[in-house]
Amino acid sequence: MSKMNGLNGFHRNTNGSSNGTAQKGTCEHDHDDHNHDEIALLEPPVFGFSDDNEIDTDHVSIPRSESLPALPSMSSLGYKLFDANGNTVLTAYEREEMKRLAEQKVQELFDILRIDRNDPNSRDTPNRLAKMWIDEIFKGRYEAAPKVTVFPNRKQVDELVISKGIGVMSVCSHHWQTISGTCTIGYIPGESVIGLSKLTRIADWFSRRGQIQEELGEQIAEYLNTVLKPKAIGVVIKSRHYCMIARGVNSEEEKALMITTAVRGRLERDETLRREFFSLIGS
Ligand SMILES: [Zn+2]
Numbered sequence: 192m193s194k195m196n197g198l199n200g201f202h203r204n205t206n207g208s209s210n211g212t213a214q215k216g217t218c219e220h221d222h223d224d225h226n227h228d229e230i231a232l233l234e235p236p237v238f239g240f241s242d243d244n245e246i247d248t249d250h251v252s253i254p255r256s257e258s259l260p261a262l263p264s265m266s267s268l269g270y271k272l273f274d275a276n277g278n279t280v281l282t283a284y285e286r287e288e289m290k291r292l293a294e295q296k297v298q299e300l301f302d303i304l305r306i307d308r309n310d311p312n313s314r315d316t317p318n319r320l321a322k323m324w325i326d327e328i329f330k331g332r333y334e335a336a337p338k339v340t341v342f343p344n345r346k347q348v349d350e351l352v353i354s355k356g357i358g359v360m361s362v363c364s365h366h367w368q369t370i371s372g373t374c375t376i377g378y379i380p381g382e383s384v385i386g387l388s389k390l391t392r393i394a395d396w397f398s399r400r401g402q403i404q405e406e407l408g409e410q411i412a413e414y415l416n417t418v419l420k421p422k423a424i425g426v427v428i429k430s431r432h433y434c435m436i437a438r439g440v441n442s443e444e445e446k447a448l449m450i451t452t453a454v455r456g457r458l459e460r461d462e463t464l465r466r467e468f469f470s471l472i473g474s
Contacts, residue, residue: 273332331398343382358394363401374408
């Protein structure tokens with residue numbers, strides 16, 4: 192459990208939004224469209240007009256949203272709420288109870304969407320969705336961190352160790368649509384080296400939550416930096432976001448690729464090492 196506490200510590204950027212103190216206007220991710228939607232509900236921007244009726248963009252005032260009410264940090268059932276990409280370990284019993292309640296609510300949603308409960312194709316879908324979210328798509332929210340096995344760096348290896356092709360299967364927090372791609376993790380060992388399969392398990396543990404790709408890469412990098420204490424760590428994720436493909440701007444599936452990088456240690460400041468890292472991983 193001590194690792195979990197450490198994890199909560201470095202989720203502080205995102206935890207702020209669930210403790211009722213953060214305001215939309217201070218969110219670091221105002222570029223996402225749902226925030227824009229909420230801002231659009233407020234007073235329209237006040238534009239200043241010059242004599243010839245052109246918009247005077249020097250004096251555009253954007254309404255602030257500080258007056259939004261604080262959001263609850265506890266659920267109506269009395270449970271502490273946490274960010275979509277956070278983690279709280281639940282017992283098997285708690286997860287079963289969560290599935291039962293989720294199924295009921297999804298059934299209500301189906302009623303709202305006027306999907307006939309007798310439709311043989313959809314009859315068990317509320318149950319399937321509840322199980323899929325809790326046991327698969329969001330399981331990283333409720334499961335303990337994977338066991339991490341490290342070995343002594345006996346030969347004092349001081350070069351990059353890179354693992355490519357780590358699968359990333361996640362969902363975006365904004366639309367609950369699939370994020371599918373690959374992750375590359377490279378590090379220069381300190382006192383320890385890590386079993387390569389552990390990198391895959393750690394990436395999967397963080398992926399199986401509601402995510403935005405920028406934070407997913409940062410979480411993986413920060414976690415490995417904490418548990419492995421490497422001299423350098425770099426996490427590069429390339430993925431397709433189906434909220435951009437199946438809806439919204441309908442990007443072409445083959446071309447819509449998002450790339451994010453997160454680095455720590457020597458990769459932050461050593462230009463030669465950065466070039467070597469990015470040339471080895473092919474981007
Ligand atoms: Zn999305």
